[in-house]
Amino acid sequence: MSTQRESFHRTTVRDFARLKQSRTKFVMLTAYDALWGQLLDECELPAILVGDSLAMVVQGHENTIPVTLDEMIYHARLVTRVVRRAMVVVDIPFPGCFTGTDSALKQAAKILKQTKAQAVKLEGGAEQAEVIAGLVKAGIPVMAHVGLRPQSVHQLGGYLVQRAGDQLLRDATAAADAGAFAVVLECIPRDIAGAITRQVAIPTIGIGAGPECDGQILVTQDLLGLTSGRIPKFVRPYAQLRGQVVDAVRRFQQDVQSAEFPGPEETFE
Numbered sequence: 001m002s003t004q005r006e007s008f009h010r011t012t013v014r015d016f017a018r019l020k021q022s023r024t025k026f027v028m029l030t031a032y033d034a035l036w037g038q039l040l041d042e043c044e045l046p047a048i049l050v051g052d053s054l055a056m057v058v059q060g061h062e063n064t065i066p067v068t069l070d071e072m073i074y075h076a077r078l079v080t081r082v083v084r085r086a087m088v089v090v091d092i093p094f095p096g097c098f099t100g101t102d103s104a105l106k107q108a109a110k111i112l113k114q115t116k117a118q119a120v121k122l123e124g125g126a127e128q129a130e131v132i133a134g135l136v137k138a139g140i141p142v143m144a145h146v147g148l149r150p151q152s153v154h155q156l157g158g159y160l161v162q163r164a165g166d167q168l169l170r171d172a173t174a175a176a177d178a179g180a181f182a183v184v185l186e187c188i189p190r191d192i193a194g195a196i197t198r199q200v201a202i203p204t205i206g207i208g209a210g211p212e213c214d215g216q217i218l219v220t221q222d223l224l225g226l227t228s229g230r231i232p233k234f235v236r237p238y239a240q241l242r243g244q245v246v247d248a249v250r251r252f253q254q255d256v257q258s259a260e261f262p263g264p265e266e267t268f269e
């Protein structure tokens with residue numbers, strides 16, 4: 001049996017440390033299936049996130065809370081099947097990391113075993129330090145997520161900018177001290193995110209946290225203008241694909257109705 005595959009260097013936690021040391025800015029995006037996993041891997045991103053945002057983007061829920069561990073695993077498997085270069089990071093869905101270290105460890109291990117992803121992400125800082133340390137001790141790379149934590153949207157009272165500077169710094173520092181290899185900073189004013197970035201030894205990855213973070217992450221569908229409805233202030237759409245999709249489908253429909261499609265080029269004689 002041939003096991004030949006083109007071999008690429010896969011991003012590791014050591015590469016993340018180097019990005020921080022060399023002050024190299026980097027980008028992460030989300031993927032939930034093989035099509036987008038492959039496209040993003042072609043762009044040579046250091047890491048791809050199978051985010052629990054798939055609850056909203058793919059499943060049509062109002063927030064990220066309903067997505068289950070098995071659903072996250074299903075989507076992560078679609079991504080890892082094709083991604084060769086990027087580190088694939090998978091979100092532990094609600095309430096995963098709030099159920100104690102043993103339970104979080106079981107869920108993280110299930111993710112790594114069943115998806116072949118390289119790392120997990122969990123929402124939380126200081127209050128999750130013990131869980132992060134437990135996973136790291138078991139050899140599982142952990143990306144932490146502080147600031148606006150969408151899994152706690154009901155308790156936070158909405159998707160609001162988080163301004164408690166001292167607490168946010170404590171959260172990011174606790175995550176780094178517990179062994180996280182990187183930390184997502186979501187919806188934090190730029191001066192607080194900048195101070196955290198200068199003070200913690202691990203890379204910070206901002207989403208609505210200003211330009212001083214070491215890296216930036218967005219939801220791919222937001223970046224490409226595929227999302228409907230109100231888009232957050234921190235998103236810059238680099239394309240308007242939603243309009244293009246609707247236009248293409250409408251033109252196809254019109255051409256079929258006017259017998260323009262299929263034409264001789266698309267027909268077998």
Ligand code: KIV
Pocket residue numbers: 030049050051052053054091184207217218219
């Ligand atoms: O679930 C997600 O997609 C995320 C990011 C956008 C940071 O957590």
